[in-house]
Amino acid sequence: MKNGKVKFLLSLLLATVLTLCPLCSAYADSAHAPEASPFTDEEWNAIISSLSEEQIAEMSTDAYWEEQQAHSEMTMREFARHSLLRSERDQFLSMQPFQQEHDNYCGPASVKMIMNYYGKLRTQDSIAGEILVGGLADAERMMKYLNAYSGCTSYATRWVSKSIHCYYNIWYSILNYHPVLASVCQNELPNNTGSSRDGHIIVINGYYNEGHPSAGGGFYYIDPHYNSNYYGQFSCSAEIMNKAIFENEGKRYYISA
Numbered sequence: 001m002k003n004g005k006v007k008f009l010l011s012l013l014l015a016t017v018l019t020l021c022p023l024c025s026a027y028a029d030s031a032h033a034p035e036a037s038p039f040t041d042e043e044w045n046a047i048i049s050s051l052s053e054e055q056i057a058e059m060s061t062d063a064y065w066e067e068q069q070a071h072s073e074m075t076m077r078e079f080a081r082h083s084l085l086r087s088e089r090d091q092f093l094s095m096q097p098f099q100q101e102h103d104n105y106c107g108p109a110s111v112k113m114i115m116n117y118y119g120k121l122r123t124q125d126s127i128a129g130e131i132l133v134g135g136l137a138d139a140e141r142m143m144k145y146l147n148a149y150s151g152c153t154s155y156a157t158r159w160v161s162k163s164i165h166c167y168y169n170i171w172y173s174i175l176n177y178h179p180v181l182a183s184v185c186q187n188e189l190p191n192n193t194g195s196s197r198d199g200h201i202i203v204i205n206g207y208y209n210e211g212h213p214s215a216g217g218g219f220y221y222i223d224p225h226y227n228s229n230y231y232g233q234f235s236c237s238a239e240i241m242n243k244a245i246f247e248n249e250g251k252r253y254y255i256s257a
Contacts, residue, residue, distance in 0.1 A: 111181070115146075184201075185198075189240070
């Protein structure tokens, strides 16, 4: 009886969250959404066994549901992700790598990868015509391009300092299935130690151990480098990624959703 009741309440809560939260509703309708229930019977039992009688009683009241509906979108989104939809410490977004076609096309190649991920086909030349300023990728233009054409309108440019770590926003963006652009000092990355200290644009498409530095977390990234010795899919710790962004003087930013 207890299991059936709680399973019903949690199912109802999941439906409520997906209805209230536009991002979660989009997730449920997207190609990334699971086709079946997010939980097996074993997972349901684990969730149920973790609840106290007091929590179950609370979930049975009208006041509880009114309180859930009063939550902000951000709270509901996080509640859905952490409590119901997923609890993985690792996330990897499968993306097709593209190597930059010219030595100043790291930005166009990286934007092309993200556009391709969303099912939008663009050439590097067409992207370059909209995001390059003086031959270099411009943060504001890349952000506006993604928001205008990718189908995701929540991309924002964020800046890194010694006191502001990048891991949370990158983790959060990828948790919600949105890849991240990062502006880095290229030879701070493990795949790129033999190259110059020039600025460079890469795509971050996953994390492990939630990307949290205190948990030994880190990120998966694709480097579009024109030199095949540095091109491909790689990974590094959260601390290394933060340092790579921070060391790119004047352009210490990443673009996440």
